[in-house]
Amino acid sequence: MFPYKTSFILKRKIKSPLYLQLANQFIALIKDRKLVPETKLPGSRVLSELLQVHRKTIVACYEELHLQGWVESVAKKGTFVNANLPELQQQEFLEKESKNEQNLIGFSFYKDSFLERKSFDTKDDFMSLNDGVCDVRLTPINDIARIYRRISSRKTIFKEMSYGATYGNEKLRKTLSSYLNKTRGLNTSKENILITRGSQMGIHLSAKLLLQKKDLIVVGETNYTSADSCFMQQKATLLRVKVDENGLVTKDIEELCKLQKIKAVYVTSHHHHPTTVTLSAERRIHLLNLSKKYNFAIIEDDYDYDFNYQHSPILPLASHDTNGNVIYIGSVCKTVAPVFRIGYLIAPQQFVNEAANQRRFIDRQGDALLELTFEEFIKNGDLDRHIKKVMKVYKVRKELFCTLLKQHFSDVFTFEIPKGGMAVWIKLNKNYSWKTVTKIAKKYKLEIGDWQRYDQYKLNHNCIRIGFASYNEEEIYELINRLSKTMNTVLNLEKL
């Protein structure tokens, strides 16, 4: 007889009931062919004595095995391992280390190499440069969490907790519509708004609806790389136009339009990503006129509308669009905190409807509780107050950062003081390379990160984008200090 007595390990102190522990160990024996099909299992009385457990435990175990299809009961004959079980042809791996098993893969899949991102494991005592993110320490997280909890305790909240609208919470769409109409001069109603997860989903959905293989989209010669990747994933062809101190050179776009059918233009009009320049008024109108004449869509990614230190923000292209050419994309991620993945896509209604159809199949719907939380946060005026507060702080930081940059690095760095946004576009003297700087910086516990991504098309501009908003004054001094040490070493190296 099979050595039942020594084949099972039953633990009485763990949560899992005995009959289930036993059943699962039976299944393992059956899968491993230690108990082969048609084997007769011992009667419940016999096994209960062997294993020193109550007979009811054995009965429950056999019942479980039966229900799961591992054994068959034959009246008056007993319980048998199911005769029809095929052999599980995988024993050869059962003995391997679990580490190896996790890396085994039994099928092939497609990879998009342009989607890969370098990641940097930054140690705790390292400072990391970023390309312009907000300081989440200033986020009124307690206020937001309080609103979240208050909303969650409403008696009728369960109405928002089941499957709901793919478009996002209706209240938020209404509030956002009137907020954006007021602050950005738009003319939308809730039907024009799809609530997304951050701007990224808006770009993804737009790319998906506008572009198929070989379709043409115009982007800047430097551009936000995550947008580039979305367009490449659609297998579209990216046409790159110059970006100067007034933003995208629209007359080059006009030339392209004369030659071929352009499906869309992607533009970060408020502050071009990465160079931070603002699209001028002439070019705004020119671009809108072109879009009308040549029937292309403008994807306007207004990722940092709220941040302009010299004057009030410039109204987006979408506010001048009366012909239905602009898809306007924004989010609260840069303004409040990246963790709150609430964004919006604003477009003609037919486009919004189809974007919602698409969204259903990647993410079904948003988080209505968080959406309602932000509905209150916006309607209460909390968002406006937060923007006012951080604007003051970031302005001081920008000035300090630029002053120190000028003071310490006038020989090696050139840059324009940005009018807005949260980052500076810094050109390194062409006698030096960011590659060396990045390498040396690590010695001084400074992580510059993926500097190459700013020049994927080999313009050799020798620039990178450095954010200032997320560091407080003390940290800015420390950052400049580490960068100084780095640059001194780099300069000395070159002298040798």
Place this chain on the structure above:
Amino acid sequence: MFPYKTSFILKRKIKSPLYLQLANQFIALIKDRKLVPETKLPGSRVLSELLQVHRKTIVACYEELHLQGWVESVAKKGTFVNANLPELQQQEFLEKESKNEQNLIGFSFYKDSFLERKSFDTKDDFMSLNDGVCDVRLTPINDIARIYRRISSRKTIFKEMSYGATYGNEKLRKTLSSYLNKTRGLNTSKENILITRGSQMGIHLSAKLLLQKKDLIVVGETNYTSADSCFMQQKATLLRVKVDENGLVTKDIEELCKLQKIKAVYVTSHHHHPTTVTLSAERRIHLLNLSKKYNFAIIEDDYDYDFNYQHSPILPLASHDTNGNVIYIGSVCKTVAPVFRIGYLIAPQQFVNEAANQRRFIDRQGDALLELTFEEFIKNGDLDRHIKKVMKVYKVRKELFCTLLKQHFSDVFTFEIPKGGMAVWIKLNKNYSWKTVTKIAKKYKLEIGDWQRYDQYKLNHNCIRIGFASYNEEEIYELINRLSKTMNTVLNLEKL
């Protein structure tokens, strides 16, 4: 001179400062060509008298217009509308109703007709059938919101609030890994886990990585339609195999494998969607063996693992997979509430890495605060307690629902009492059609919804899936009452 005095409406009681109100109205006049390029604007002293505002307001307004590029200042000559502004060729629409403007669209885009879903505007006094969702009134929303707020008030929480891992919160991945290993017999570590937004994103990402145009995927002849749509969107070819009382007929899959390269098989093994049957033990092993022999991926969508009323849940295919063929997908949406969009994709590490790359471009990252909330909810044992609680409730509801169905509809409905899940697969006597039933039901304030989606491939099975879990006992009686009235009318109709 231009009638400046009557062209501006300045409101002192609203929040927006006067200079900005004025500047925006100037911009509108310039865009409308009421003020054409090169027009000289009045001096600040003159305009301030005309409009009865402080001269500083005018100066600030002109400064704003200048910074935005709408006007130019010429030393000693004054302020002029920018000579280089092109004409905005869109005036024809300016006079139209805003309603029409929102429907205008100036570009073309692609539509996937198979993504469209019928939507049903259900009035408040209507009861709606669903295909098996949980009762969110039982969700411990207050406990969850309390954890959320507690986590948000931690001093170090800001570390989780910026841009973070696309894979999901590390703590949740660890906790989930050990939870799933314990409850589902998996053998994973956190490297095998990508936190997604619900199961839908897991299916989408798998489809994207596994399937390109004309690739072959096997699904049931009846299948979860949202999964079908994901595969169709990849332009894959769907091969449909029979589903009987033991689930997918795996010998038919074997025949297909012999003929051509199969990339993947999609299976809802625990309870086939929509028919609710469980994949038998033999077929589980057979399918795993096939996947190894023919190197295809098994997408195992375990959407309702937690719900089995007769015995403990059957371990997923993934628990027997030692060759790296299974991509295991699940979520808390069906267990806790659909609003909490936390799901997971579990697969060999290389696949998880590429899925994370892809995810970055549709949604960047998840909601770390919610992920941490669920990490606690799981680790605390709250999730287990919740499942225990609702299981008892749903079991009672299932029994009541099935008893009443048998009592009232034995002539017209046939069904198997489901072993688990939250829905019953109901066959209508073939003398009647769901089309008529759906139409008549509306009279009795019962919304049956899109019955056609259960038979997209014209098998004429005449079945639909009706959920029972989301109704309390009183509601079940009411639902059966309305359905009885409906069926009586339908039967009488047929007699005439």
